[in-house]
Amino acid sequence: xxxxxxxxxxxxxxxxxxxxxxxxxxxxxxxxxxxxxxxxxxxxxxxxxxxxxxxxxxxxxxxxxxxxxxxxxxxxxxxxxxxxxxxxxxxxxxxxxxxxxxxxxxxxxxxxxxxxxxxxxxxxxxxxxxxxxxxxxxxxxxxxxxxxxxxxxxxxxxxxxxxxxxxxxxxxxxxxxxxxxxxxxxxxxxxxxxxxxxxxxxxxxxxxxxxxxxxxxxxxxxxxxxxxxxxxxxxxxxxxxxxxxxxxxxxxxxxxxxxxxxxxxxxxxxxxxx
Amino acid sequence: xxxxxxxxxxxxxxxxxxxxxxxxxxxxxxxxxxxxxxxxxxxxxxxxxxxxxxxxxxxxxxxxxxxxxxxxxxxxxxxxxxxxxxxxxxxxxxxxxxxxxxxxxxxxxxxxxxxxxxxxxxxxxxxxxxxxxxxxxxxxxxxxxxxxxxxxxxxxxxxxxxxxxxxxxxxxxxxxxxxxxxxxxxxxxxxxxxxxxxxxxxxxxxxxxxxxxxxxxxxxxxxxxxxxxxxxxxxxxxxxxxxxxxxxxxxxxxxxxxxxxxxxxxxxxxxxxxxxxxxxxxxxxxxxxxxxxxxxxxxxxxxxxxxxxxxxxxxxxxxxxxxxxxxxxxxxxxxxxxxxxxxxxxxxxxxxxxxxxxxxxxxxxxxxxxxxxxxxxx
Numbered sequence: 001x002x003x004x005x006x007x008x009x010x011x012x013x014x015x016x017x018x019x020x021x022x023x024x025x026x027x028x029x030x031x032x033x034x035x036x037x038x039x040x041x042x043x044x045x046x047x048x049x050x051x052x053x054x055x056x057x058x059x060x061x062x063x064x065x066x067x068x069x070x071x072x073x074x075x076x077x078x079x080x081x082x083x084x085x086x087x088x089x090x091x092x093x094x095x096x097x098x099x100x101x102x103x104x105x106x107x108x109x110x111x112x113x114x115x116x117x118x119x120x121x122x123x124x125x126x127x128x129x130x131x132x133x134x135x136x137x138x139x140x141x142x143x144x145x146x147x148x149x150x151x152x153x154x155x156x157x158x159x160x161x162x163x164x165x166x167x168x169x170x171x172x173x174x175x176x177x178x179x180x181x182x183x184x185x186x187x188x189x190x191x192x193x194x195x196x197x198x199x200x201x202x203x204x205x206x207x208x209x210x211x212x213x214x215x216x217x218x219x220x221x222x223x224x225x226x227x228x229x230x231x232x233x234x235x236x237x238x239x240x241x242x243x244x245x246x247x248x249x250x251x252x253x254x255x256x257x258x259x260x261x262x263x264x265x266x267x268x269x270x271x272x273x274x
Numbered sequence: 275x276x277x278x279x280x281x282x283x284x285x286x287x288x289x290x291x292x293x294x295x296x297x298x299x300x301x302x303x304x305x306x307x308x309x310x311x312x313x314x315x316x317x318x319x320x321x322x323x324x325x326x327x328x329x330x331x332x333x334x335x336x337x338x339x340x341x342x343x344x345x346x347x348x349x350x351x352x353x354x355x356x357x358x359x360x361x362x363x364x365x366x367x368x369x370x371x372x373x374x375x376x377x378x379x380x381x382x383x384x385x386x387x388x389x390x391x392x393x394x395x396x397x398x399x400x401x402x403x404x405x406x407x408x409x410x411x412x413x414x415x416x417x418x419x420x421x422x423x424x425x426x427x428x429x430x431x432x433x434x435x436x437x438x439x440x441x442x443x444x445x446x447x448x449x450x451x452x453x454x455x456x457x458x459x460x461x462x463x464x465x466x467x468x469x470x471x472x473x474x475x476x477x478x479x480x481x482x483x484x485x486x487x488x489x490x491x492x493x494x495x496x497x498x499x500x501x502x503x504x505x506x507x508x509x510x511x512x513x514x515x516x517x518x519x520x521x522x523x524x525x526x527x528x529x530x531x532x533x534x535x536x537x538x539x540x541x542x543x544x545x546x547x548x549x550x551x552x553x554x555x556x557x558x559x560x561x562x563x564x565x566x567x568x569x570x571x572x573x574x575x576x577x578x579x580x581x582x583x584x585x586x587x588x589x590x591x592x593x594x595x596x597x598x599x600x601x602x603x604x605x606x607x608x609x610x611x612x613x614x615x616x617x618x619x620x621x622x623x624x625x626x627x628x629x630x631x632x633x634x635x636x637x638x639x640x641x642x643x644x645x646x647x648x649x650x651x652x
Binding site for chain 1: 297298300315318319324325326328329330332333334336337338339340341342343344345346348362363366490491492493494495496497498499500501502509510
């Protein structure tokens, strides 16, 4: 296996991420998937929006487009249609992808354009200082929900399956080997692939909700993978469910995989005539 | 040899785009621009290009920018409400220096306004709609033939200066059908790409023409593109000196080259004592008004900018030094009149003839204004 540093812009370090943040683990797993598949480094284009996860693309030695907040799937759509020869990968966060960019995400999924979207879900807005996100569990503390979040949260995978994504998976940052495997699956899937990566934010989410630092949050993640315990487990990823109801286990792995026509735009005379 | 053909303004825009080498269109339906999309979907496949109808105008310009980074000449078209949504990415394309063309077929506003009525109320939005200090290139055709010419020019300027260029015309020009003879061929400008073998590629280091070379994604140069302030490598920075150098360069690459950008047409100005300043569809009414006034013995002339931004300060100043009065006629409540006053610097009296009710400014109305100012019967 190639040293993953081959794919890094070491000159751009140090990076902006906080100590304990799991986003770096996620990035390494992704680069290992790229390496396993032996993708042409010159032909990989990564597109991101705004937020901590989106900043990851600054440190990888591909063609990288750091766009605007939430719009990465739209930039990626134009790029992929103009350059079908590129492997186009979007990195987005939960606020970037599901709040301000929700519309672009579901339409990219509906079209089944051949891009891969990694949505790093840390349950909070990290870069702006820990505000509530559409993924923040009910009851959780954020800087804009100091008395606990009163809004239900999205299940991103269900949302994307509903929007027509032909490949949908969920993985945990606590399980890097599984991450690499699922990301490689997503990268090779013909059509739109969406991978929710449950990552963490020890600096805000962990601190505000008294979960702990990076190591504790990874442990917390592993526990939630089995659907038990944890200070917020009874509310995690469950919309409109009273706190007294035990939370179901959070399903991981590939949740949706179908082969259907890949969208390539109106580009040839026969497309138009048909 | 080209022949005369009956062409709608919005169709002429599509023809101009194809002549300029456009191979990507991303847009969202909106009156009175939709014919551009409806022609594009038919024409793009003919040239191996791509058409996509996006989920909104924000996404439309994002897709255009993505395609441009992939090496395509790309455009979108919209009207006022959609143009408002595009401001975010006009700023991005300005900062990241991504060539693209945005057509705004103006209609009455604010908000949903009067979708099927003309206006010229987006002139300032085109200049200052996106946040931050920046320059803008905005072109304003007056006829179907000029829509073709200026669409070609918009692509050429976008490629030359690595910047978004806005083509601004109103509903009347967009929907008017005129007999035009379109040129068989046009001059086409392409962005300067780096040598494929070059190891030493600095994506945001300006060449002597003020503009950095631009590589296509996927062609061997791996680089970063961001809307954050960045250094000559294209990487984000908080260094105030580096940021200042970038913002100044983005400004200067346009403002120091206005001789390549600014176009102004004058009509009967040689001995004029009173001038109309008008652009777009109003420029045509004004030309007619000037001819009628001349028939009545009034020494009237016309100053018609084809480039609204950068504003033709020198040309307007020259006119102000010659005439007694400049009538600024625009279909808004006074947007460019302030720039005319600034350019005139008190050398001429500036009179506004403004209208924002969704109706055009007619030749008769302007002839009457000229007659009244000349002291004759109104």
